[in-house]
Amino acid sequence: MSRNNPDLEDLLPLTPAVFHILLALADGDRHGYAIMQEVTQSTGGQIKMGPGTLYGTIKRLLEAKLVEESDERPDPALDDERRRYYQLTGLGRSVVKAEAERLAALVKLAKGKRVIGGTANFAGGLNA
Amino acid sequence: MPERTTSKGVERSCALYLRLLTLYPKSHRKEYGNAMLQLFRDQYLDAWAASRTRGVIAFWLHVLPDLLKTSILEHLSNLNRRKSMLKLLRPQFTPLPVFFKVFAAVFLLAVLTSVVIAFLIPESFRSTAQIIVEEKQPGSQQAQSDFIDPYFLQTEFEVIESRVVLSKAVAALKLCDVWGKKFNNGAPLSSDWAETILRRNLELRPMRNTRVIEISAFSDSPDEAAKLANGVVEAYRIYKAEEARANKDALPMKSMVSIIQPAIPETHPARPNKALIVNLGVVAGILFGLIAGGMAAGFVNANPAGATRESPLDSQRILPEKRRTNLAVWIVGSLWVSLAAPFTVLILLQLYVSLSEMSDSERWPKDAVLMVLLGFAGAFMSLAGISLLREKLWARIYVGIAPLALSLLLLSSNPLYFPFLPGPFRWGIIAFGVLTAALMANPFMPCIPTTNPPPKRGLRRCWRN
Numbered sequence: 235m236s237r238n239n240p241d242l243e244d245l246l247p248l249t250p251a252v253f254h255i256l257l258a259l260a261d262g263d264r265h266g267y268a269i270m271q272e273v274t275q276s277t278g279g280q281i282k283m284g285p286g287t288l289y290g291t292i293k294r295l296l297e298a299k300l301v302e303e304s305d306e307r308p309d310p311a312l313d314d315e316r317r318r319y320y321q322l323t324g325l326g327r328s329v330v331k332a333e334a335e336r337l338a339a340l341v342k343l344a345k346g347k348r349v350i351g352g353t354a355n356f357a358g359g360l361n362a
Numbered sequence: 363m364p365e366r367t368t369s370k371g372v373e374r375s376c377a378l379y380l381r382l383l384t385l386y387p388k389s390h391r392k393e394y395g396n397a398m399l400q401l402f403r404d405q406y407l408d409a410w411a412a413s414r415t416r417g418v419i420a421f422w423l424h425v426l427p428d429l430l431k432t433s434i435l436e437h438l439s440n441l442n443r444r445k446s447m448l449k450l451l452r453p454q455f456t457p458l459p460v461f462f463k464v465f466a467a468v469f470l471l472a473v474l475t476s477v478v479i480a481f482l483i484p485e486s487f488r489s490t491a492q493i494i495v496e497e498k499q500p501g502s503q504q505a506q507s508d509f510i511d512p513y514f515l516q517t518e519f520e521v522i523e524s525r526v527v528l529s530k531a532v533a534a535l536k537l538c539d540v541w542g543k544k545f546n547n548g549a550p551l552s553s554d555w556a557e558t559i560l561r562r563n564l565e566l567r568p569m570r571n572t573r574v575i576e577i578s579a580f581s582d583s584p585d586e587a588a589k590l591a592n593g594v595v596e597a598y599r600i601y602k603a604e605e606a607r608a609n610k611d612a613l614p615m616k617s618m619v620s621i622i623q624p625a626i627p628e629t630h631p632a633r634p635n636k637a638l639i640v641n642l643g644v645v646a647g648i649l650f651g652l653i654a655g656g657m658a659a660g661f662v663n664a665n666p667a668g669a670t671r672e673s674p675l676d677s678q679r680i681l682p683e684k685r686r687t688n689l690a691v692w693i694v695g696s697l698w699v700s701l702a703a704p705f706t707v708l709i710l711l712q713l714y715v716s717l718s719e720m721s722d723s724e725r726w727p728k729d730a731v732l733m734v735l736l737g738f739a740g741a742f743m744s745l746a747g748i749s750l751l752r753e754k755l756w757a758r759i760y761v762g763i764a765p766l767a768l769s770l771l772l773l774s775s776n777p778l779y780f781p782f783l784p785g786p787f788r789w790g791i792i793a794f795g796v797l798t799a800a801l802m803a804n805p806f807m808p809c810i811p812t813t814n815p816p817p818k819r820g821l822r823r824c825w826r827n
Binding site for chain 2: 266282283284286289290292294314
């Protein structure tokens with residue numbers, strides 16, 4: 235359904251940095267360092283974002299209203315008050331879902347072509 | 363010891379990174395600088411914890427390209443944001459190039475048309491004979507009185523163009539046959555027809571402050587033009603002699619009508635006056651260019667790009683008001699442009715008359731009346747448009763200034779009407795009129811006031827419909 239939404243169509247496809255940040259926020263509010271840790275961990279260290287990339291991306295996500303600053307703060311004893319927490323908006327959740335569905339469709343297509351997910355016949359073949 | 367080294371390294375690295383943050387735009391630094399520094403510190407400590415010095419070096423090698431790349435991106439993003447701010451103002455700026463484009467197109471079209479017309483119109487030659495007519499016959503009782511007939515020359519003009527004189531000229535020159543071959547496939551014209559053609563090709567005018575009358579004839583042949591002028595002079599002389607004989611005044615014929623200069627064939631055509639036609643084309647181009655350009659600019663202003671992409675909510679709440687304002691600017695701007703056009707025409711006419719040999723002040727009253735009518739027509743058009751828009755005080759003052767400035771301009775342009783106005787003062791008034799007109803003609807003038815609130819009930823009804 236989301237594929238038919240022209241607003242979402244305009245935003246897709248997402249860059250890897252954006253997609254991973256949105257994914258990191260999908261299961262809860264996080265601050266910048268936590269987002270960076272989550273991205274590094276979930277990608278096995280393949281994507282390492284510097285402060286410039288992270289906050290530049292967050293700035294654009296805020297402008298596009300895909301994320302927003304969260305008012306809910308953890309216990310001050312457990313966290314630095316200066317940290318800024320971010321959470322997904324409804325639009326952000328729709329976008330990350332649409333992007334995931336788009337990627338899933340691509341994966342399905344690749345599997346249909348036997349590029350992945352079985353015995354592959356192309357050069358340097360994959361054995362998933 | 364390692365903890366102290368770490369602490370020193372962190373502080374130095376953070377200090378360096380803080381300095382490097384100045385590469386980012388100020389707004390970005392202000393918003394995210396602290397958060398970036400904090401993240402840098404956290405990542406630095408992670409790198410130190412993972413691989414000590416080697417980890418820190420790898421971390422810096424990762425941070426520096428990131429910093430360089432993202433700082434450039436932020437600056438570019440800021441530039442784009444400025445562009446998008448310009449987009450918001452686009453309705454204010456877009457009409458200007460549109461105005462000039464339309465103005466240039468219309469102007470070029472008018473000038474090209476006038477040039478084509480000037481070279482397509484068949485040439486017509488003019489020959490002029492000059493005569494003196496004695497008002498008082500020497501030796502007569504009339505000559506002994508001091509009475510001067512103010513209508514004498516006008517009466518003689520009517521006589522020259524009368525059937526009595528022209529029929530003699532037609533008969534003497536055999537114009538029925540000559541023009542029959544020319545205009546009627548060889549069949550001779552009737553005398554009435556030939557007289558009408560001859561009258562149409564005659565021009566009579568007095569020479570200022572003399573008793574000399576100029577009789578000019580026009581034809582596509584220079585020889586024929588000279589023959590026509592001399593023929594009419596001769597016919598007039600005969601008529602005057604017959605009239606004298608009828609009055610039993612034994613006055614010699616030549617003493618009544620003296621020929622100063624007979625008509626001779628001219629080498630250069632008198633019509634079309636190519637310079638005049640092209641000048642009129644330029645004036646018309648400016649006039650219609652201003653009107654068309656103003657209307658086109660107003661149309662763009664009234665239909666800003668992207669209006670169709672507004673959300674349904676916006677189209678209900680914002681656009682009616684927005685369109686109304688822009689439409690007001692459009693209508694009033696266009697009308698004021700049309701009001702300014704007579705000023706332009708007048709100034710160019712003034713220049714033309716001043717610079718050309720046709721500086722005959724007797725031509726001015728007719729032109730002045732025409733200009734006044736044009737000016738008031740423009741003013742009434744403005745009033746009509748503004749009353750439609752429910753404009754009140756300020757707009758009416760502006761419109762009121764227009765005919766006032768126009769009248770002052772007209773009156774001051776004719777030295778014969780106001781000889782007491784010195785030249786600089788007259789030109790000052792002209793400059794004032796032009797300046798006022800230019801201000802009023804500005805279709806983008808933001809201060810077209812709407813003292814009345816918009817008719818909400820009417821608009822609401824429109825929205826429902």
